Amino acid sequence: MRVGAGMDAHRFEPGRRLVLGGVEIPAATGLGGHSDADVVLHALMDALLGAGGLGDIGEMFPDDDPAYRDASSLELLERVMESVRERGFAVDNADLVVVCEEPRISPYRAEMTGRIASALGIDPGRVGLKGTTTEGMGFPGRGEGIMAFAVVLLAEK
Ligand code: MG
Numbered sequence: 001m002r003v004g005a006g007m008d009a010h011r012f013e014p015g016r017r018l019v020l021g022g023v024e025i026p027a028a029t030g031l032g033g034h035s036d037a038d039v040v041l042h043a044l045m046d047a048l049l050g051a052g053g054l055g056d057i058g059e060m061f062p063d064d065d066p067a068y069r070d071a072s073s074l075e076l077l078e079r080v081m082e083s084v085r086e087r088g089f090a091v092d093n094a095d096l097v098v099v100c101e102e103p104r105i106s107p108y109r110a111e112m113t114g115r116i117a118s119a120l121g122i123d124p125g126r127v128g129l130k131g132t133t134t135e136g137m138g139f140p141g142r143g144e145g146i147m148a149f150a151v152v153l154l155a156e157k
Helices: 039-051 073-086 106-120
Strands: 002-014 018-020 023-025 029-031 089-099 127-132 145-156
Touching (some): 002 039, 039 073, 039 106, 039 145, 073 106, 089 106, 106 127
Antiparallel strands (some): 002 145, 018 023, 089 145
């Protein structure tokens, strides 16, 4: 068994789509970033790469590479999973935390966990995802951006 942790944060940027956990969410403001800025999947990819001894997301998908401009993080996650499988690992489970005041995560939880589970090649029951707030404290509390944490467990095949 190999455990991995990931964290990411992106700031809100007007005129951008909001994509979280592979799901586009109707919102007035999205997150800024080179790719689609899916902060949840970015944290998850870093956890997977860390557990697999495969480096990190910045090494794999450099943010100065035009190939990844507005890239779908779900597609990047598929690429990460190819590397994880090549290294001889399968995902046992993943647990994700999204920290923001807005939007509410629960209405989208089933769709997000479904997409993430499908990308990871596991049952949706092995993907945990919850939203929480910081009760108005810090940058998520002030509505400046969204932060996400991920923990994954890999098993040697
Ligand atoms: Mg990121």
